[in-house]
Amino acid sequence: MELKINGRTISVRFKSDVVVAQRVAAHIQRRIEEDDWLPFKTKKEALESWQKLGGIRAQVLRAYDLI
Numbered sequence: 001m002e003l004k005i006n007g008r009t010i011s012v013r014f015k016s017d018v019v020v021a022q023r024v025a026a027h028i029q030r031r032i033e034e035d036d037w038l039p040f041k042t043k044k045e046a047l048e049s050w051q052k053l054g055g056i057r058a059q060v061l062r063a064y065d066l067i
Contacts, residue, residue: 008063010056017056024060032064 002009003018005025012021031037031046040046050057051067061067 005060005063010059010063012056021056021060024057025063028060028064028066 001012001015001018003012003021004010005021010021012018035043037043037046040049047061047066050061058067
């Protein structure tokens with residue numbers, strides 16, 4: 001299944017993952033707009049940590065050109 005996030009297509013395995021991806025995208029968008037990376041000290045630290053998690057979060061970060 002495919003979903004557009006920030007004009008980019010990401011793949012999700014299950015229909016329920018669409019809701020998760022949309023929630024993660026909204027969360028990332030808010031952090032970008034507010035420049036809020038807490039509880040991390042820096043944006044770089046937050047992105048490195050989230051990238052390690054992989055999965056949907058990493059796909060969304062790629063859609064926003066953050067990783």
